Amino acid sequence: MNVNPEAFRTAAMAQGLGEADLNPDPVLQFQHWYEDAIAQDLPEPNAMSLATVDADGQPYLRTVLLKLYDRAGFVFFTNYDSRKSHQIGTNPRVALLFPWVALARQVHITGSARRISTTDSLRYFATRPRGSQIGAWASPQSRVISSRSLLELEVAAMQRRFAEGEIPLPDFWGGYRVEPTEIEFWQGRDCRLHDRFRYRRAAGADWTVERLAP
Template sequence: MELANYRREYLQGGLRRDDLPTEPLALFEKWMQQAVTADLMDPTAMVVGTVDAQGQPYQRIVLLKHLDAHGFVFYTNMGSRKASQLANNPKVSLLFPWHVLERQVHVTGQVERLSNLEVVKYFSSRPKDSQIGAWVSHQSMPISARGVLEAKFLEMKQKFAKGEVPLPSFWGGFRVKFDSVEFWQGGANRLHDRFLYQRQATGWLIERLAP
């Protein structure tokens, strides 16, 4: 397969300045709802980008679990590589790749840790097997084989068989307090539409960017 020859046109529609609300959350929520309505696989999946102490960027996909004017929320093992990197450098980027709709949204900002109350509330809403899974995995740490995870899962499932699963002390979440949100809509002849919202002291500055 010649990758250089693979291309397609983006023809689903454009994005115009007159279509934009004064703040980005309204448009994001509209696009998210359209992604859900379109029955996309994992519409809440987002790429989280962090940087380690040596300046090496890392990316991984996590699921958005809450959104409001205060920020984008996700949960993780607080001993994971992403959590360790965010502890040293709270700056983060998010990317929502809605390819089927020829859209993507890029968010930048800084994280803050969620309160224990917020974490407990979400953790208690998870399916029990997911709660047990949080206990099993020391995320990002080397393991010898998958069987180690499976055996530990069965052990913990038996341990918590007759009661509630408590919140692990090493499990928590982050809120991304966003400073910029860029909306990208594919366009014909590679003339894509890009609009960048940047937070200002008096509101949001909106600029059209060249594709």
């Protein structure tokens, strides 16, 4: 593996992105670019911005981590009592952005977020470090707290509670799968004449590909 993001960026910008370069399946195209980001040792290549909208139409943006993906969608995990979860409950339409700036690449995804099964959430939860499992139980995500010491006291209480054995999945914690309706691949080019391709599909239809002006 030749890890040199600057050289990769220069070569990718010079080569550009043409329709002939694209996989007909946008998830396989994503996998190709995602593996490039991993191979170039980018920090947190699975970090993605998640945009939601509240009941008043106010957008919110935060970074979450992609943990699973397949043709059904892109999965992240969170507290089901968090602000993002309440907003998804009101309006499941969301957007994701993978900002691989060091490689002059972005992937933008729009679609709807749905909870995954408890079984699938449990399967992932069991792989988390024990400290992260404790943290999921201890943190009342998105709620106002008076101090960090209060949070640390709750962590200590959960450590005592689960001192032995496996830590169970909290009933307020689990995954969402973003089921995509559009996936756009953005490749930076010189003079801001970037290459952009958008995959779109209607319900039950095949993906179509369109080139967008930069």
